[in-house]
Structures are given as C-alpha cells and as structure tokens.
Amino acid sequence: xxxMTTPDNASxxxxxxxxxxxxxxAKASADPQYRAAVVDLLGALAYGELAAFERLAxxxxxxxxxxxxxxxxxxxxxxxxxxxxxxDRLTEIGAAPTEAMEPFxxxxxxxxxxxxxxxxxxxxxxxxxxxxxxxxxxxxxAAHLDADTRGLVLGVLDDTGHASFAVEKVRAAIDADPRxxxxxxxxxxxxxxEALSQSQRVVAERDALSTMLVGGVADGFDLAEVxxxxxxxxxxxxKRMAALGxxx
Amino acid sequence: xxxMTTPDNASxxxxxxxxxxxxxxAKASADPQYRAAVVDLLGALAYGELAAFERLAxxxxxxxxxxxxxxxxxxxxxxxxxxxxxxDRLTEIGAAPTEAMEPFxxxxxxxxxxxxxxxxxxxxxxxxxxxxxxxxxxxxxAAHLDADTRGLVLGVLDDTGHASFAVEKVRAAIDADPRxxxxxxxxxxxxxxEALSQSQRVVAERDALSTMLVGGVADGFDLAEVxxxxxxxxxxxxKRMAALGxxx
Numbered sequence: 001x002x003x004m005t006t007p008d009n010a011s012x013x014x015x016x017x018x019x020x021x022x023x024x025x026a027k028a029s030a031d032p033q034y035r036a037a038v039v040d041l042l043g044a045l046a047y048g049e050l051a052a053f054e055r056l057a058x059x060x061x062x063x064x065x066x067x068x069x070x071x072x073x074x075x076x077x078x079x080x081x082x083x084x085x086x087x088d089r090l091t092e093i094g095a096a097p098t099e100a101m102e103p104f105x106x107x108x109x110x111x112x113x114x115x116x117x118x119x120x121x122x123x124x125x126x127x128x129x130x131x132x133x134x135x136x137x138x139x140x141x142a143a144h145l146d147a148d149t150r151g152l153v154l155g156v157l158d159d160t161g162h163a164s165f166a167v168e169k170v171r172a173a174i175d176a177d178p179r180x181x182x183x184x185x186x187x188x189x190x191x192x193x194e195a196l197s198q199s200q201r202v203v204a205e206r207d208a209l210s211t212m213l214v215g216g217v218a219d220g221f222d223l224a225e226v227x228x229x230x231x232x233x234x235x236x237x238x239k240r241m242a243a244l245g246x247x248x
Numbered sequence: 249x250x251x252m253t254t255p256d257n258a259s260x261x262x263x264x265x266x267x268x269x270x271x272x273x274a275k276a277s278a279d280p281q282y283r284a285a286v287v288d289l290l291g292a293l294a295y296g297e298l299a300a301f302e303r304l305a306x307x308x309x310x311x312x313x314x315x316x317x318x319x320x321x322x323x324x325x326x327x328x329x330x331x332x333x334x335x336d337r338l339t340e341i342g343a344a345p346t347e348a349m350e351p352f353x354x355x356x357x358x359x360x361x362x363x364x365x366x367x368x369x370x371x372x373x374x375x376x377x378x379x380x381x382x383x384x385x386x387x388x389x390a391a392h393l394d395a396d397t398r399g400l401v402l403g404v405l406d407d408t409g410h411a412s413f414a415v416e417k418v419r420a421a422i423d424a425d426p427r428x429x430x431x432x433x434x435x436x437x438x439x440x441x442e443a444l445s446q447s448q449r450v451v452a453e454r455d456a457l458s459t460m461l462v463g464g465v466a467d468g469f470d471l472a473e474v475x476x477x478x479x480x481x482x483x484x485x486x487k488r489m490a491a492l493g494x495x496x
Contacts (some may be wrong), residue, residue, distance in 0.1 A: 050314070053321050057305030066298070066346045066353075070335065073301050073328050080325040087318065098314045105314075 020146055028146035029093065035190045038149050038211035039093070041141065042086050043100030044202070044209070045153065048134060049083035050101070051108040052076075052127075059123035068120070068169075074129060075162045082156040086233060089152055107198040114194045119172050123182050125246075128166035128174065129191045132240055137199075144212055167244060174245050185246040192237050250452040258316070268394055276394035279350065281415055287341070287462035291348030291403065292450070292457070296412055297331035298349070299356040300324075300375075307371035312423050316417075322408045323375060335402055351454065355446040362442045369421050373494075376414035377439045379489055381468065384481045385447075396496060415492060422493050428454050433494040439483050462470055 020028050052120065057075035063069035087097040097128045117123035135157045142150045174181040203210045203226050213226055268276050277283045304324035311317035330471045338345040365371035383405045422429040451474050458474060461491045489495065 035382065039366060050321060052299070053325075053376075054305060054308060054317075057302060057308075057324065060302060060305075066295075066349055069302075070298060070331070073298060076305065077301075077325045077328040080321050083321070154325055 020144060021150070023146045025093070025146050028149075034146075035093075035209055037210065038145070039090065039095045039100050039110050040103070041153075041212070042090050042095075042143075042149075042205050042210040042220065043097070043102075044104045045138065045156070046083055046090065046097060047104045047108055048084040049079045049086065049100035049156070051112060052079040052130065053083065055112055056127060057118070059117060062117070062120040062123055064120055071165055072123075072127075075165075078162070085156055089210035104202065107202050111194055111198045113190055120189050121180065121184060122169060124166040124169055125188055126191055128163055128170070128244075129188055129237065129241075130195075131162060133192070133195055133233055133237055136236050137229075140229055141213060141234070143193070170244060170246075180246050185241065188237075188246050192234060196234070199230065220234040249308055251412075252292070263495045268392060269398070270395045271340070273394050273396035277395075281456055282394075282460065283341075284456040286393070287338065287348050287399075288351070288454050288457040289393075289460070290338050290397075291345070291350075292345075292352045292387065293404070294331055294334040294338065294345060295349040295352045295356055297327045298335065299360060299380065299403070300327040301331065303360055304375060307365060307368070307375070310365070310368040310371055313370055319413055320375075323413075326410070333400065333404055353451065355424070355450050359442055359446045363439055369418060369428065369432060370435050372417055373436055374412040374439055375416070376411055376492075377436055377485065377489075378443070379411060381443055381481055384484050385477075387461075388477055418492055418494075429493050433489065435491050436485075436494050440482060443480065447478065 002209060006098065020034065029038070042145060053076045056072050060069045060072035063072055090097040090100050115126060117126050138153050138157055142153050168182065174184070203213070210226060213229065268282065279288070301324045304320050304327060307315050308320035308324065311320055332473040338348050365374050365376060386401050386405055390401050393401060417430065422432070
C-alpha cells in the first residue's frame with residue numbers, strides 16, 4: 001500500500017529539506033521515500049495515542065476520587081480522538097492504518113511495560129512526561145513536514161489542559177510531603193531513560209523515518225543529528241521537571 | 249444540595265405519575281421527592297457510564313487486532329462522553345455529581361468484579377449485554393420522567409453501532425467453533441444474574457428512586473411492580489441471547 005506514486009514523479013526526491021515544508025501533501029508525497037516516512041510517522045503517532053488511551057484509562061483506576069477518575073478518563077478520551085484523526089488521515093492517503101501502526105507496537109508496549117506506575121502520582125507524572133516529550137518530538141519533526149501533514153500533527157498536539165492538571169496535583173502532593181518529590185524525581189528520570197531507549201531502537205529500525213528526522217529525505221542518515229535532537233528533548237524535560245520541583 | 253425547591257411548591261407532590269411526563273424539569277422538580285429521585289437516577293447513570301468506560305478500556309487490551317482494539321476504545325470513549333453530558337446536567341440542576349454518583353459505586357464495582365471477562369469474546373458479550381439491559385432499564389424509567397430529563401436519558405442511550413459490532417464478532421466466533429456458543433451462553437446468564445442481584449440491592453437501598461421506578465412519587469413503593477419490570481428486562485435479554493445463538 002505504501003508506494004502508490006508514479007515513477008515519473010520520483011525526481012522530486014531531490015528537493016531539499018526546506019522545500020518540503022513549503023509543499024502540500026499532493027506535491028510532497030510524489031516522492032515515495034517521503035511518503036513512506038510520513039506513513040511511518042503517522043503510524044507511530046497513531047499507535048502512541050491508542051497506547052496512551054489504554055494507559056490513561058488504566059491509571060484512572062488509581063484515582064483517589066471520582067472527580068480525578070473522570071479527569072483521567074477525559075484525557076484518555078482526548079487521546080482516542082487524536083488517534084481517530086490520524087487513523088482517518090492514513091486511510092485518506094491510501095495507507096492501511098493497522099499496517100502503519102504495527103512496526104511501532106513493540107516499542108510502545110515495552111515502554112509501558114517497563115514503566116507501569118505503582119500509584120496515582122506516578123501515573124500523573126508519566127502522563128505529563130509522556131505528553132511533553134511526545135509533543136517536543138513531534139514539534140521538532142513538524143519542521144520537516146509538508147503543510148498538510150504538519151497541520152494535522154500540530155493539531156493533535158494541541159494542549160488540552162492535561163499538563164496543568166498533572167502539575168497542580170503533583171505540586172500539591174510534594175507540598176504535603178516533600179519526600180514524595182525525591183521518589184517522583186527518580187521516577188521521571190526512569191521514564192525519560194526508557195523513552196530514549198525505545199526511541200533509539202525505532203530510529204535504528206526505521207530508515208525512511210530516521211532520514212526525514214534529520215532534515216529531509218534527500219540527505220544521508222546522520223545518527224549524530226538524531227542524537228542532538230534527543231539531547232534537546234532531554235534538556236527540555238530536565239527543565240520541566242526542575243520547574244515541577246523534581247530535580248533528579 | 250438536593251432540596252433547593254421552596255416549600256410553596258411542595259403541593260405539586262400530589263401530581264399523578266402520568267402528569268410528570270407532561271411536565272418540564274422546572275415544574276416537576278418543585279417536588280423534592282421527585283428531584284431526589286432524578287438526582288439518584290442521573291447519579292447511577294453517570295457512574296455506570298464512567299465504569300463502562302473503564303471496563304471497555306480494560307477489555308480493549310484483550311483485542312486480537314489493532315482494529316478491534318480501536319473499536320473498543322471508541323466504545324469506551326463514547327461512554328465517557330455520555331458520562332460528561334450527565335455530569336454536566338447534574339451540575340446544571342444544582343447537584344454535586346460526585347455526591348450523586350457515590351451511592352452507586354459499590355453496586356457497579358461489585359458487578360464488574362464478579363464479571364471480569366477472561367477473554368475478548370466474553371468482554372464483547374458483556375459490553376453487549378450490559379448496554380442492552382441498561383438501555384431497557386432506562387427506557388422503562390424514561391416513561392416516568394419529565395420531558396427534559398427524559399430527553400437527556402434517551403439521548404445518551406442512542407445506539408452508536410456498538411451492538412452490531414459485538415453481535416457480528418460473536419456470531420463469527422460461534423460459526424468458527426460452535427462450542428464457543430455454549431460457554432458464552434453460560435457467561436451471558438451469569439452476567440444477567442449478577443446485574444439483577446446488584447440492581448435489587450440498589451432498589452432496596454434507594455427509596456426515592458425505587459418509588460419513582462414503579463410509577464410516580466405519589467404512589468406507595470411496590471416491590472412487586474419492580475419485580476415485574478426486572479422480569480420484562482430479563483425476558484428481553486433472553487430473546488436477544490437466543491437471537492445471537494446463545495440459548496442457555
């Protein structure tokens with residue numbers, strides 16, 4: 001399903017990274033490598049939303065009150081609607097959503113398995129950290145995308161007020177018992193480590209996606225540039241955690 | 249929070265059961281007993297939707313494919329939006345949603361604890377049975393409600409195509425292996441038994457609600473009439489199961 005463009009358009013593959021951002025999907029997708037990279041990206045994003053839905057719904061069980069439970073259910077539902085938008089887009093561009101998601105199932109499942117929260121606060125920190133680093137990652141990537149795909153990706157990253165909910169609850173818990181801060185700081189660090197480890201595995205396995213990540217399909221794959229992107233995301237994470245009172 | 253009407257309007261409490269259905273909320277709620285019954289009803293419905301969200305999200309983990317997983321996540325999300333509408337209505341009429349839901353938490357939790365599906369098909373049958381009997385129950389109750397509350401209750405019961413999804417999957421599984429039918433028939437019977445047991449507990453504990461169920465706040469509480477309603481619901485359930493190939 002992935003390569004539906006005609007060979008006649010393949011010469012567009014030589015377009016530089018900056019020009020893709022100025023193109024719409026119809027033009028940009030004429031390059032099969034770019035097309036494959038976007039299908040990968042949307043597949044990863046879609047499964048990420050579906051997995052986030054499942055985990056948030058699971059964490060809702062840990063909620064100390066009905067109001068908190070409802071809030072987590074709301075976050076889960078919002079993730080599901082993001083999933084729907086991306087899945088519909090995959091269908092629209094002629095890609096099978098399930099096929100597009102499949103390559104990323106293992107990475108997400110491993111991540112969630114390694115980072116099952118043991119209580120409500122760990123769940124909140126995970127939701128906040130996960131949302132934030134995913135948002136940072138996709139914003140970095142968005143710069144390399146055609147206008148249509150960029151619009152979709154930025155649209156599903158729209159802040160829905162979940163971060164402030166998590167931040168408020170975590171702050172209150174640390175105020176009530178400062179020792180909680182130390183435990184959650186270690187937890188946040190572990191989350192980031194596990195996220196990096198899974199991301200690096202994906203980067204190593206998905207060539208088209210990785211090439212796009214570092215500045216356009218025409219350029220060679222540059223592991224160092226991907227490393228720099230991960231560094232920027234880690235740095236932003238560290239600053240966010242410090243602001244939350246979780247300096248590890 | 250429950251009794252905000254003025255005593256001047258209390259004489260409306262003598263209005264017969266048929267007249268409530270002809271009234272809007274503003275008029276009907278002048279009767280504090282009717283008001284309490286509706287707050288109970290909406291509280292039970294709201295928590296039921298939230299619990300259904302949680303269970304469907306949990307069952308999504310058992311899905312044999314990503315497409316099936318997405319379908320269950322969609323059902324869960326739809327239940328959450330129903331929850332939101334009822335919760336907002338409770339707030340609108342001056343009732344605290346959490347307080348209104350609290351009395352029903354134990355019954356739902358016990359039901360779900362006693363009926364945790366052990367596989368994907370059991371989860372589907374449970375979603376189908378649960379949706380159907382809840383729908384039958386609330387449609388019976390709707391006849392005793394003022395026009396505004398009735399509109400809301402019937403609105404959140406709107407079929408969203410979930411039943412046909414479950415029916416299709418269960419039918420296919422029985423076609424592939426007829427022994428599955430026997431197992432699921434017993435399962436459906438157990439679900440109904442457990443639902444009745446929890447409902448009867450709720451009826452015994454919530455006077456205002458129970459009185460309304462049997463035909464209006466002015467009438468005396470009649471356990472036999474509640475029993476007949478449960479019989480009608482059980483009968484409808486048995487017919488649905490037979491149609492599905494699950495005659496127990």
